[in-house]
Amino acid sequence: MIPLTYYLVLSAILFTMGALGVLIRRNALIIFMSIELMLNAANLAFVAFARQYNVFTGQLFVFFVMTVAAAEVAVGLALIVAIFRSKHSIDVDQMSSLKG
Amino acid sequence: MDFTLILFFILAATAVATALGLLISRNAVYAALFLVLNLTCVAIFYLLLGAPFIAMAQVTVYAGAIMVLFLFVIMLLGAEKLPKGEVLPFQRPLAIGAAVILLAESGYLLFQRFRSAALLQNPGTVENSMDSLREMASLLFTDYLLPFEVTSVLLLVAMIGAIVLTKREKGEPA
Numbered sequence: 001m002i003p004l005t006y007y008l009v010l011s012a013i014l015f016t017m018g019a020l021g022v023l024i025r026r027n028a029l030i031i032f033m034s035i036e037l038m039l040n041a042a043n044l045a046f047v048a049f050a051r052q053y054n055v056f057t058g059q060l061f062v063f064f065v066m067t068v069a070a071a072e073v074a075v076g077l078a079l080i081v082a083i084f085r086s087k088h089s090i091d092v093d094q095m096s097s098l099k100g
Numbered sequence: 101m102d103f104t105l106i107l108f109f110i111l112a113a114t115a116v117a118t119a120l121g122l123l124i125s126r127n128a129v130y131a132a133l134f135l136v137l138n139l140t141c142v143a144i145f146y147l148l149l150g151a152p153f154i155a156m157a158q159v160t161v162y163a164g165a166i167m168v169l170f171l172f173v174i175m176l177l178g179a180e181k182l183p184k185g186e187v188l189p190f191q192r193p194l195a196i197g198a199a200v201i202l203l204a205e206s207g208y209l210l211f212q213r214f215r216s217a218a219l220l221q222n223p224g225t226v227e228n229s230m231d232s233l234r235e236m237a238s239l240l241f242t243d244y245l246l247p248f249e250v251t252s253v254l255l256l257v258a259m260i261g262a263i264v265l266t267k268r269e270k271g272e273p274a
Contacts, residue, residue, distance in 0.1 A: 002108045002148065005214060010112050010145075012206040014138075016199050017119040023195035029128050029174060033135050036166070037119055040142050043158075051149040056236045059151050060244055066161050067251045071258035073166050077173045078265035084177050 007048035015041035028080050028090040032073070039069050104148060115141040127181065128174045132167060139163045153233050 014037060021034030043062045050058025084090050118141065121134035139162045146155035240248055 002104060005210065006108065006112075007145070007149070008210055008214075009207070010115065012203060012210065013116060014119055016203040016206070017116070017123060019202060020195060020199040021123050023198065024123070024192050027128060029170065030122070030131050033122060033131060033170065036135065036162070037122065037138065040139060040162070044142055044145055047146055047149050047151050047154060050151070056232065056239055059154055059232075059236055060239055062151075062154050063157070063240070064247060064251060066157060067255065070161060070166060071254050073169060074258045074262045075265070077169060078262040081173060081177065082265050090177065 004048055004052045008045060011041045011045040011048070013041075014038075014044070026091050026093055028083070028092050031092065032076055032080070036069065036073070039065055108145075108148065111141050111144055115145075129171065132170050132174060135170075136163050136167050139167070150232065153236065 018034045018036075018038035018041060021037065022031050025031055025034065043065055046058040046062050046065070050056060080090055083095065087094055115138055118134045118138040122131045122138065125131045125134060139158060143155045143158040143163070146152070146158060
């Protein structure tokens with residue numbers, strides 16, 4: 001049987017890589033994918049804890065996180081399409097219209 | 101080493117490698133496919149953790165619906181080739197440093213908190229998966245009924261929002 005700590009370490013590594021992706025990539029779509037990576041890392045920790053303590057609340061929360069992620073992706077991709085229409089680029093450095 | 105431990109390490113290596121691929125690939129389509137592989141690895145972890153229903157939901161919702169939506173948008177915008185060039189030259193090393201600090205912090209917390217705790221011992225026996233499914237469904241429709249209903253409203257709002265955001269006004273050029 002695999003100890004809980006292994007899952008938590010893997011979850012921490014994946015979360016960090018997602019955060020790194022948000023910080024270093026300039027493409028809005030890749031930033032979005034990195035956010036999905038972070039959500040998945042959190043889900044993995046949820047399920048690992050649910051397994052450890054034999055409660056199902058953790059699995060339920062994974063459900064809710066998945067629903068929120070689906071909603072977030074729908075709205076976020078719509079925003080990206082709208083931005084691409086006006087700026088013809090999805091580089092986040094180009095979105096500086098408010099800068100003085 | 102028993103079989104599940106070997107499987108765990110292979111899958112963990114694949115998950116980390118595909119996440120790295122997502123970070124460094126210059127083509128957005130490749131990045132999306134790396135993420136699909138990563139999500140599939142996580143789905144197998146859910147199976148190992150005795151949550152088959154979550155694993156199936158992961159494959160259908162994430163690897164199926166969400167990533168197909170991503171690929172649609174990438175190809176619709178024609179944004180698969182990413183331009184090089186950095187605006188802020190100091191940003192990348194700074195970001196890597198911050199990520200290393202984050203990882204060190206979480207690792208420190210993990211080992212300080214859980215070193216002697218009961219978390220290192222083996223969990224209980226694997227339950228029958230149908231039992232876990234039944235248990236989850238009954239929780240969802242009793243204790244968590246309100247969040248469940250709020251979720252349906254959230255999905256409706258997201259759908260309306262996506263339609264309104266991408267709708268063209270009358271007379272606006274295509």
